[in-house]
Amino acid sequence: MQIKDVIQHLEAMAPSTYAEDFDNVGLLVGDPNTKVTGILVTLDTLESIIDEAIEKQCNMIVSFHPIVFKGIKKFNGSNYVERVVMKAIKNDIAIFAIHTALDNALHGVNDMMCEQLGLLNRKILIPQSENIKKLITFAPIAEAESLRTKLFEAGAGTIGNYDNCSFSSEGVGTFKASEKANPSIGEIGKTHHEKETQIQVTYPKHNESKILKTLFDNHSYEEVAYEIITLENKNQNIGMGMIGELPEEMEEQDFLTYLKKTFKTGCVRHSALLNKPIKKVAVLGGSGSFAIKNAQRAGADTFITADLKYHQFYEAEGKLILADIGHYESEQYTKNLIVSYLRKKISNFAIILSDINTNPIQYF
Ligand SMILES: [Zn+2]
Structure with missing residues (x-):
């Protein structure tokens, strides 16, 4: 190896x-x-x-x-x-x-923090955008089914808990092959009309080379017509931080004790207690001050991270408890x-x- x-x-x-x-x-x-x-x-x-x-x-x-x-x-x-x-x-x-490749992974740094705290119903706190791409391609109608299947097998067409997602429509494609071409259908020098299926599938960007290789290997045309579009949609499976729920709500003091013990930290620095129980917990391993607003908007009762500065503790705004457990401790x-x-x-x-x-x- x-x-x-x-x-x-x-x-x-x-x-x-x-x-x-x-x-x-x-x-x-x-x-x-x-x-x-x-x-x-x-x-x-x-x-x-x-x-x-x-x-x-x-x-x-x-x-x-x-x-x-x-x-x-x-x-x-x-x-x-x-x-x-x-x-x-x-x-x-x-x-x-x-x-940060592992920070942004679904089963990465933050999932591991949630695991330690026993959080349920976990979701990415700040889903990344522009990492989902869409492939639009055109194939003779008879080839469409097998090409779609090959693209699915290569990892295209997954949305959340659904696989094999695509959209297809039929139309007519035209092309005229030049003297230098070697067309699989149609004649050189004549405009050819072919009934084609347009296939649309999405895929995560890290899969792009595999998806394109699959397309070229399984398409009969000498020149494959295709388009790639970067989508602005957020990918719920990739991104910074995570939010989840404790199985049972806990009193603030009890939660802080639990936090200190779980992450074996010498000190938990935290913003003012709010006299309300803790149920929803947001986490972000390492320096996470940039995500305070995201944790607040997601309705977290507390946000566990590290490297918070003096003024950043004010950003709790009486809405949640910010807790700094130490950089090493959060990622250990x-x-x-x-x-x-x-x-x-x-x-x-x-x-x-x-x-x-x-x-x-x-x-x-
Ligand atoms: Zn770090």
Whole structure:
């Protein structure tokens, strides 16, 4: 198994096309054609993690956070980022970062937070838009059924809990083949009229190359006519944050105690209590202040996130309780998620959960 094979599984878990624009995900260090000896999964890549990888004979690190975030101009070991990259290269260790691709995944960082809290009826808090595409194509009527089926098999036509969704209509297509053409129907130099079916299907954008390959492989025309449109519709299965419900409502104080215990945090910083029970809980692992309004609009009684600043606590506006449980604490279970996913996909292989706590913050 090579690094690129592991990447294929990670891409299936959290397609990198759904990562945020500011992010730096993917294979940051290493050659994708290298044979993998073992995989170490961590939240952050530090020098101590490279040492752990060497000790445990893993030549691939799957890290939640990317160690390289901005461009690096010098490699002389003057800061921890350069030292980590240099040490990884010297020891032939690859580093793959998944970060916001996994934040935006349906079964990602935030689903894992909901899981820890036992939340039910989970939904994405901020569904991403412009990641659903529509294919419109035209095929001879007799071919339409099998082409539609092949497109469904390639992953097109799924809307929520429904598969095989499409719309078709019939009409007449025209074309005239030139001397250089090799038409499957019609004659060179004569305008041909063909009764055709127009097929419309939607698909998630990460599937595009597969969908187009399926179209070209299964269409009889030398030149396949097709159109691709990016839809503005929100995709309920991809996006930041999540909202769900506690099985039973809880008193505020009890909930905060439960939160502190569940995420093993040294401190929960929170806005004023509102003297009402907690039922609806919104979560966003990592720095989530940008989603305060979304949590409020979704009717959350509380919003659990990290990295909230002083003034941002005012944005609770007496409508919900904002709770900052710590950045590391909010994302800590993410590495377990990656390990269990990879173990399911790659059996009998060393996929190791790092023992090192990489949280740079200590509580006094
Ligand atoms: Zn983070």
